[in-house]
Amino acid sequence: MTTLLLVRHGLTELTGPVLAGRTPGVHLDGRGHEQADALARRLAPLELDAIVSSPLERCRETAAAIARGRALSVETDERFEECGYGEWTGRPLGDLAKEPLWQVVQAHPSAAVFPGGEAMAEVQSRAVRAVREWNERLGDKATYLVCSHGDVIKAIVADALGLHLDQFQRITVDPASLTVIRYTPLRPFLLRANDVGGEVGNLTPRSEVPEDTGGGENITGSDAAVGGGAGTT
Secondary structure, three states, X not given: XXXXXXXXXXXXXXXXXXXXXXXXXXXXXXXXXXXXXXXXXXXXXXXXXXXXXXXXXXXXXXXXXXXXXXXOOEEEOHHHOOOOOHHXXXXXXXXXOOOHHHHHHHHOHHHOEOOOOOEHHHHHHHHHHHHHHHHHHHOOOOEEEEEEOHHHHHHHHHHHOOXXXXXXXXXXXXXXXXXXXXXXXXXXXXXXXXXXXXXXXXHOOOOOOOHHHHHHOOOOOOOOOOOOHHHOO
């Protein structure tokens, strides 16, 4: 059973009002650093076999906080990078919400292709492929962490739940939240979703629990919206 911890980066000055996308030089702000440090303290009891990050600064800074004090270096994988929003990058969300494509992103994201950018379906394909390859590389006893972006994490979760991509807007991923998926030979199990507090010690697999039960965890979540769709960068 391979356990994947998905972490969204902490807050930046652009989180919320602007679609940062792949804009270079977007760093964690003071709040974001505090969130990353708090999450690092929560995760300290867990032994991790790898820490992987999107190449964007805000993710690498969040991952670096988690790696601090561990005998691990942060590895980057471009397949976990933010969606390529193309011409939408850097624009205020209020303006983007008036675009016809906005409704497509909200209701039918599998058909959404950003002008000069990526299709949402391509984002899910590359991210899920990366997860499968990391699972195989690290092995079925591994626990590893990937720091990525809201829409990327939502796409991975939708795949794990067997949901069509058009349903992924029902999933919430807040800044610095923890989402945990356990991959077994038969199917994945969502152990935690959008977790922003609580103990993590019970994420270690227990030998007495049959592997197809997913470890006996319950799904936890939040209805607190961050804006949905392209607004979760």
